[in-house]
Each structure stands twice: as C-alpha cells, then as structure tokens.
Amino acid sequence: MNNLGFPILTAITFLPTLGALGVLTIPAGRERDIKLVTLGSSLLALALSLGLLVYFRWDVAELQFVNRMAWVPGLGIQYFLGLDGISLWLVLLTTLIVPLAILSAWNAVHERLKEFMIFMLLLETGMLGVFLTLDLFLFYIFWEFTLVPMYFLIGIWGGPRRVYAAVKFFLYTMAGSLLMLLSIIALWLSYAAQHNGLGSFDLTQLVPLASALPPATQMALFLGFAAAFAVKVPLWPLHSWLPDAHVEAPTAGSVILAGILLKMGCYGFLRFNLPLFPHASQQAAPYIAVLAVVGILYGAMVSFAQTDVKKLVAYSSVSHLGFVMLGIFSLTRLGIQGAILQMVNHGLSTGALFLLVGMIYERKHTREMEAFGGLMKLMPAYGALSLIVVLSSMGLPGLNGFVGEFTILLGSFGASPEVLRPVPWIYTAFAASGVILAAVYLLTMFQKVYLGEVKPANHGLQDLSTRELVVLAPIVLLIVLIGLYPAPFFGAMNAAVSSLVVR
C-alpha cells in the first residue's frame, strides 16, 4: 500500500543517479561545484528518507510506500519497491552515511574527483535499490550493480595493494551472486510450472510457493541464496576478502563498505532466506550459528593481533557481524530485532571508527599504532569522540552497541532447542565471551593510540576541524540516543519482525 500519493521510494533511490548525471556535466576543474552537487543530492535523499520516517505506520506489518509497475510482463519482472520495518532503518542508515562519507572525502581526494563522486552516487543508488526492491530480478540487478562502483573506488583511489583487493572483492562477491542467480531462476521456473508457463519474481507471490517446496529443493535454493549473502556479511570462513578490501579502500570507501555494504548480506538473509525457506532455515540455523560464533571469536582474536588500526577495525567487523548472524538465525523475535538494531549500530560505530582512522591518516599518513600515543592530550575533541565510538563498538551499557548485543544474546538464549541444536545456551555463552574479547582488543587499541606518552613527532597535530566535527557529530549523537532510548527503533520493526517469525 502506498501511504503517500508520491513515488517517494523511487525518488529516494534514483535521486543520487540524477545527481551523478548532473556531476557528469560539470567540467572536471570545478572541484567545489562537483563536491557541492554531490553533497546536495545525497542530502536531498536524506531529507526525503526522513520524510519516510514521518509517514511510516508503525502498526502495520505489510509493505508501505509501495511503487509497483510492470516492466517486462512476458517474464514476470516488475519494478517493485516497498518498505517495511526491516528495511526502514537500513535505508535511513544508508542515506545518512553517504553524505558523511562524501564530507569525509572533501579534502582527501583530489585526483579524478569527478569520477570519485559519480561512483559514490551510483553506489548509493545501488544500495538503496537493494534495500527497497522486492522483485528478485531487480534485486539481483541492484545487488550486482553495487560491485562496479565499489570495485573502482577501491581500485583507483585505494592504497598500495588496491588492485589485488579490488579484484578479490569483485570475484568473491560475484561467485556468490552467480549461485544466487541460479536459485532465483529456479524459483521462477517453479512458479512458472504452477502458473501455466508464466513465472514471476515477485517476492510476495513467491513466498507461499517456496515454503511449500520439498525440503531438499528448499535447502538447495536456500544455499544458493546463502552463498551470495554469506560472502557479503561476511560469514566466517568466507571473509578473507574483507581485510584487504577495507584496508586498501579510501576512507570514504571503507566507511560505505563497512557501514552499508556488509549489511546488505545480513538484510538478504532476513528478506529472502528466512521468509522463502523457513524449513531450510530451521535446518541450517545451528550450522550458521556455529559459523557466526566462530566468526565472533576469530574476528576478535585476530583483531587483537593487529598493528594497523584499519585492519583491526576490519576484523572487528567480522566479529560484530557474527553477532548479527547469530541474532538472525536464532529465529526468535528478540534475536532478529536485536540483529536489525545491531546492523544499524555497527554501521554507525564502525563507520565512525573508519572515519576516525581516516582523519588521523590524513594528518600523519600512517595507520600503525606504534606511531601514535597520547592523542587524547594532543587532540582532546578527537579523543573524546573516539572514546564514545570505541565504547559503543565494545558494547558498553548506555550506548547503542550494548542494546543490540544484549538483545541478540537474549534472543539466542531463548531460542528453541530445535533451532539452535542441541542447546541454545552454548552458542550464547561463546558469543558472550566474544563481548569480553571485544573489550580486550578495543581497549588495548585505545590505550596504545590515545593514552600514554606523546611522541615528539606528533606534537603539531591539529584537533578536529569544523567539517570533521560535523561528520562525526550526527553519528555520536545517534550512538547515545539509540543507547538510551531504543524503544522507537524497536517499535518500528516490531510488526514486520513478528510476522516474519510467525512463519
């Protein structure tokens, strides 16, 4: 159903593309104009998405703001966009993070600025499309399409090993996606078999069909989709593209990669695997939960061993998203709600961490922890905000990370023993120890970089500029807000998640 007469979702999704076309027309020398147009388009998308928040109906489980149009009727492909409690916060996260990422690249990128900004805007369209579309074919198009701008962002503006990282990222993700393509085609064919040769990609119509498939087929298709999403999350052991991609990407690229792209994988599980294949989800849940827990512990332990701050944060993503996957595959209302909130939280806190790393890199051109120390004294504002972000990532009560992690742990503890075989508390116990490990590596990092003696070479370092403050402030505010008052965030998801869990 469409709350507004206005195709707002289409507007939000394609506004960045219009912005990109606009940037295309600006001559390459006029950097200021390019930056302003890019920032303007992304802020406009943000404003529109805030409008979504205002008009969102909290009591309804079905899709809202629906834009639906037949595209290739002969093949059952529709242009179908819709929003519900699961995707609402992810869309808002996207439209918030992209302008912040653009601001962070304000002075950092000088070479081929025009192409950089165009890729950022195209990437935003791709990501929004992934979160908003409910037609499987369109989903696949947007999903694969996000690879291209990200690949170029890493490959052209990245660090020394950028080509390797970009190609690895591309091929890894494409491998999973191609398996998903086969599953999508198979679903279409089964629909066509029952509907006189005319298939459909409409998720709402495929759900009743797919849940009724024989278990073996369900599991095969489940795995096909899971291949694509598991690479994206990333679920251990398919995570090895992540550290390279994150470390080599430019700051803005890392922020978007960690903040939003990884969430696409988790979202995919929630939006497709669980509703379409409930039986297979239950069967596979313990295995995925085991991988998730291994990811939590592995990510944390490897993070602890890092000397490069960016790589530390990259591995911490593996760890944090392990929590999210555990929450999702606990298949409980609490677990899934916690997972969705934690997705937003991770986007905010890890995005902020990458922004912070980027800021220090802009000043010193190194990310080794050895090179720093005592930054709290040198750059008090920077240190204070960093502290809040680090504590949030760690899961300190009072900040957003705690709310998400705790809810997830509650969910996995309360899961049915049929789902998390043999007993749910084992998974919860191991995951909880991951919280402690997170504290270990994050506090160690904080101590090495921010506390302790100031190195003589670092004396001239500038504290945060206004622009950098503007970039960090909204994130920090949200971190505190979600931590203290998560109720509205959970409330919006409630209806959609409940109906999901019932299935």
Added chain:
Amino acid sequence: MSFELSINDVLASLPAATLAAWGMVILLLELVTGPRHKSALGLAGLMGLVASLLVMVVGWQRELVGFGAPAGNGLVQDKLASFLGVLAVATAALTVVVSMAYNPRRHIERGEYYALVLFSTAGALLMVAGADLLVLFLGLELLSIPLYVLAGIAAPQAQSEEAALKYFLLGAFASGFLVFGIALVYGASGTTNLAALRSALRTAQPGNPLLLAGTGLLLAGLGFKVAAVPFHMWTPDVYEGAPTPVAGFMSVVAKLAGFAALMRVLLYALPALYLDWKIVLSVLAALTMIVGNVAALAQSNLKRLLAYSSIAHAGYLLIGLAAGGALGAAGAAFYLAAYAFTNMGAFALLSALVEGAGQHEDQSLDRYTGLGRRHPWLTAAMVIFMLSLMGLPPTAGFFGKYYLFTAALGGDLAWLAFVGVVTSLISAYYYLRVVVVMTMHEPTHDWPALPPACAWVLGITAMGALLLGLIPGVWWVAVQAGLDLMGG
C-alpha cells in the same frame, strides 16, 4: 521438380541480392577511384547496406513466406531471419565505418575490401533466411570466401597472410564436411528442404545411422564456423592476423550466420533427433565454455583474448541450442544481439587506437595501460563492453546470459547452467584485467587521435551494450523470432 518464381521468392531473396549487386557495383566503381580515395567506396558500401536494411524492414511488414508454404522454397524471411539479418547488416555497417578510418592508417586501402564485406554479408543473409540445406551451404560459402580474402587483405604482412591461409584451409575442410553431411541427410530422407525434412522425419524411425552421421557432419561443418570446440583451433590465429575490423566482423557475423543455420537445422528440421544430439550439444557447449575461458586467462594480447572470449561465447550460445525449444532459440537470438553490439564495440575500440607504423599491429594489453587518463569516455565504453561480456547487470550481456540460463534450467540442463555460471566467473577475471590495466595504472604510451566516425560507432555500441537488455521490446522481438522458428 518444377520451378516457379513467385513474387514472394523474389522478395525473400531481395536483401541478399541487393547487397550482392551493390558489391558488384562497388567493384566497378573501384576502377574509377584513385588510389587515395578508396575509402570513399566505403560510403557506397554503407548505402548498399542501408538499402538492404530497408528491404528487410519492408519484408517484416509483409510477413513473407513462412514454412507453411509448399515444399520447394529455398528461403524464408520470417522474424528470425529479419532479426538476425538486421543485426548482420548493422554489424557490417559498423565495420565499414570503422574500416574507413582504419584502412588508410594501416595502408591497406583496397577498394575490393568494401565489396567483399558486402558479399560476405549477403552470404550471411542467405544463411539466416535459408530454408533448404543447399541454400545454407551456398550462403556459407558466400559468407566464407570473402572472409578468407579479407583476412589476408593486409598482405604483405606475414601474420595476415598466415591468417588467411589457415582460415582457408580449415574452412575448406569444414565446408567439405558440411557438404558430405548434406549428402548423407539427403540420402537418408530424400530431400534437402528443411520443411520437407521435418515432416519426413516425423514418420521415419529415429536412429537411422545415415541421418545421425549426416547430422554429425553438419554439426562439424557449422561448428567450425562458429568456433565451437573442438573446431576452434583457427580462431586465435586468424583473429590476430586479420585486420581488426575484419576480426570484429568475423566474430559477430560468422557466428550469427552459423548459429542461425544451426538453429534452423537442429531445432526446426531435426527435432525428432533431439534426444540424440541434446547430450552431444550440451557436452560441446560445456567444453567450449571451459576451453574458451580458461585459455583466455593466459593471454596478454588483447586481440587473442577477445578471440578466446568469442570461443567462450559460442559456448554460451550452444547452451541455448542444447536447451532447445522456442525459449532456447529466443535466448540465443537475444544473446547474439547483445554480443554483436558488445564485440563489435570492443573491436572498434581496438581499431580506432591502432598505430599506423609497424609491420604488425601491436595489440598487446600493455599498450592500453592507463587509457582512462587520456580518453575517459573511450575507457568507459570499454568498461561497459567488458562488463557486458562478463554478464554483469544491468548490461545486455547479463540479460542474454540470464535468458540462456533460464532456458537451460527449464530444459533439464541444470548442470550446464552451473558450468555456465562457473565459467562466467572465470571470465570475470580476465575481463577485469583489461579494466584494471586501463583504469588503475598510469599511462606509459601515447595514442593516435581518435577518428570522429569511430567515436560514433563506439557511442552506438556502448549504448546498445548498456541498454539492449533494459528495453523490453528487444526481448519481445527475440521471443517472436524463436516462436517463428519453431512454429514455422
């Protein structure tokens, strides 16, 4: 057999006849053009191609002879013939435009070049509209012989002469196989007309060894033309040696015509033997995809890379054939359209940036390092071509692969779709390598100026590669073509 010429017969052969006649006119015109004005003959060639296109458009409206007509018709101008015919003529036009810039630069100004392109296209038009095995053979020869000459037209360059000789020798063998196959099929069924063959086989018992052997030989002969494994050995050397626009033309039009012939013979005339050749075709498809993609991984010469990639794409097209049915045919037809734009565009880019000096064309990948810095739009076009060849949405290549995989899954060939998916992933690696070299490094060379006509060609092909899948009308036409093929 009596032979009566009706108006429909004339109209059905008019597109090919127009081109052939125009080619002869160009040969005459060549006598009066000076040695430095040979490229003007290219304009004459373009006019001929446009005329042929108009004839085909008129033919589409008139819904010409279908297979329902009495046996004895040699040509049928149905929707498949029109769709692929338009594609062939469009590719020829793009080739001519690119050649008008390329030939002077490489000092191969020959008037007969354009006439040969027209003759070859006429052969392709005969093949796509062929309704009789002998007409298919005639079309094949008319397509191939000018191509043999065109491959060697850059003589006295040794590579070009070698390419021509290799192509000619192997092609002659393949044509021999084809004729022998036709003879065996005639022996088994008593007719060479495809419609008559179809109805004759409906009542005959399957497993007739003469028929099977004949079909196998037909497959060998046509398989050579489309560069399917194990008949693909000639492709890399011939593409590398031939002038680049000719290589582009060969890669598209020869494949197009060959697949049209295969579709007519296997899907329309011999569906009774489907179970026999389905396995063979699927295995050939899988082998072709694997060999083409794996061999391309090791290439450092861009032309050879594109040659191996075109072998791989023949494999994808064979999936459509193996799956059979209207969906398989439609998928193959659409894929040919997507492939035509993409491949022609890639070869056009290579032709546009070629150096004038040097005995051999230098088409090593290193030569294109950092192209993105100097020619951002050209590189953007090349990126689109590489993404389309790879099959990444939203390019036309993705839609083509999607339709073919759907046909495969629907035709109980899930394993073949899986092979297609895995080989697509392998291909992503070497297509990405091209993109990396062009965009992610600093330039080490200078390139000659881009001829404006080539810029147009690149713009058109890039737009085609990007948008062909997104415009629903194109797929609709392909489906109609597939239905026409099967329903007759």
